[in-house]
Amino acid sequence: MEFSECELGDKRRTQRLISTAAKTLAWPDGSSTKQTETWADCKALYRLMDCDDVSFQAITTPHYERTRRNGDAGSVRLILNDTTEINYGGKRRAKGLGPVGRNTGRGFFLHSALMRDPDSKQVIGLAGQELLYRPKKKKPGAKNARRRDPQREQAVWGRLIDQVGSPPPGATWLHVCDRGADDYEVFCRAYRQGCGWVIRACRLNRQVISPTGERITLKEHLAAQPVRGLQTLDVPATAKRSARTAQLELRFAPLSLPQPKVTNAWIREHAPGEPLAMWAVELLEVHPPTEKERVRWVLLTSQPVETVEQAQQIVDYYAQRWAIEEYHKALKTGCQVEARYYREAERLERITGLLSIVAVQLLRLRNLADEQPDAIAADVAPKKWVETIAKVRQGKSPRSPRLDATTMTLADFIKHLGGLGGHLGRKCDGRPGWQTLWCGLEKLLLILRGCDLAEKKCG
Template structure:
């Protein structure tokens, strides 16, 4: 652990345990209303040795170890806003929306490593900043500045961080994945400089008006790809979002190698990429058709390869689930601390707790037959089974993880009906809150059962 002071390390472990045991609790509630412990926590977050990146170093190292166990790993990057408008006394915040909106907070750009099946392996990069209020409303001037002076640099920073991980695990191929906002020519340039570096897969932004080289000259990318021959169809699960219901969509696929032309603002060479166009064949009457145009450095020449790239991009949704877990599950926007640096230090713990919740959610699906002791302490799983089975006698050996996860989720409101599928992160974090109190009661009446560290 990067913290030099043993007392700080002990405090960090205690806070991490408290935060995970009750992910939705406020700081004082997580510390059982102990005034001394709460005051010590505020001092900890205020300590200049305690920073966001220092606290995350052990997690980054563990992420790297998990990555090396897989042949292909996806690194999804995305940006979200943390709204602290309800805490106007906190110093060091900046605008997060429009000038007229007036909301204050921080911007968070994270990079999350995932297996192709969507199991989160951990964080690769975290960027956190407060916008300068005086720079708001200067869109025209920003367009003239180099990318090194723009917020857009965050996409390249994430890719460069992914490249650092790639050098440390050469047996694993990393693919950096991002949504339409990352459609930057400079990012393509970065991704094609080193053949041994990570690959890139992004969704093209129609508004960038990309041009590609063809036999007859130059053509718009969004005209060229949809005109290519149909190579097949692929089913993709579209999650619910806003007013959109979850559904299984059938997408028609087309692909082509392309030579992407640089924008006029750059003096640069064209870049060779592969492009995949996917559009929903029969969209619902009440909604728009799903349409993706993906650009990648990964060679893509067959229907099977195109379908795989489509699945990789669909796995990017897990970072949005991660953001929801962070905000609604860990309630990071409810943290009341005096300044942005203290919020950042507290956020480091919440970031790891949110990852662990999402990891447990996915692990319970992907490896349901593992013993639940891989994720729960003895007193936790025994308390869970005594309560849910309504018996004072706990099981002698750890039950399967999948069953334990469903029981925790039911504590959080998961109904578990035949058509309900797997429990999600929301019911899991609610269930973990209740499991904490069940475990505390179990320890009182079963003092011989060993507790957690």
């Protein structure tokens, strides 16, 4: 379903891509040699990854188009945007890679737009992606001159919004981004595409226009607003701080964003003739341990925020942005995208495109177990997987509950899948992690392979 519509110049290449994807899903974190198992299949994969017609976009575009068709009139979809670096290490000699990290590693950046249903929390798929290479040397010039450069790294946020395009008639798409997207051009591109946005503000000292027409900084504008409510937030512990429960004040206000003084050619050609109208929602910690540790979210959104409930809805939308971080974990930890040893950047791009879609399927399965634990597993996962798990994980003790494939829930399925990978399932163990699930999936698919061979009759 995911790869049959790929236009690779030859049907045989499409069939090879489909079979490769099936083997990759069977062993997501394995190398190409382990996934193919034979020299003939491995050589065919290498030839496929070396073909000019098999590009990153050719592999992934049908998936993007299928994702964008999801939803109907009245539906709301979150498009979670973020960039991650694909770092192959500083000693890799693959041709064409660029600097990443603090310019000590070699690789490229992957900017992704993950579509999600905000109500069911279901991951629908990728609405678009772009590969980005950092130049080896920064262009000289003043800071304002770099802002005018259409090839600057920050411009990828706007380009991806244009790649995703406009929503279907009657549907609402909201681009949810972190502070890297706080840029006037990004707001303009979303506005032109008919999309909304929830973007965390990066610069609180920027000039905005209040409803009374006064030009004031965003920080001063929010400070002048009354507190509309209080809510708590559990702040997790880190190496430098202990866990705590923070009490936050909620404020919100309308504003207009004028065109900045420093612009570029695109803004001068496409910017609307009047300031962009939007709302700001702020969550500010009341009594932080130190000023440096204070929790502060300032969210800029195109959605109207006139009540506390609407403000809390915007906060919930932004909190769901964490799903894109989970996707990056699935791609890097689960699929081991950074452990591929191809000798050219183009080949690494192609295998990254394949693994990007595989990672979506794995993330979708685990997210469904979190958000809909009582759903029947056979309605989501392949029926044969569920039946095999029920037989393999059947309790040896008479006191162990009997597993029924027809009634097994998705939460139980994920629990037993993790058990195959070594998860003990004690109360203190939490849920199975990515690597444990991949080990369990690998073992399950090997069992299924053995069952298929046992069912075949000779002669």
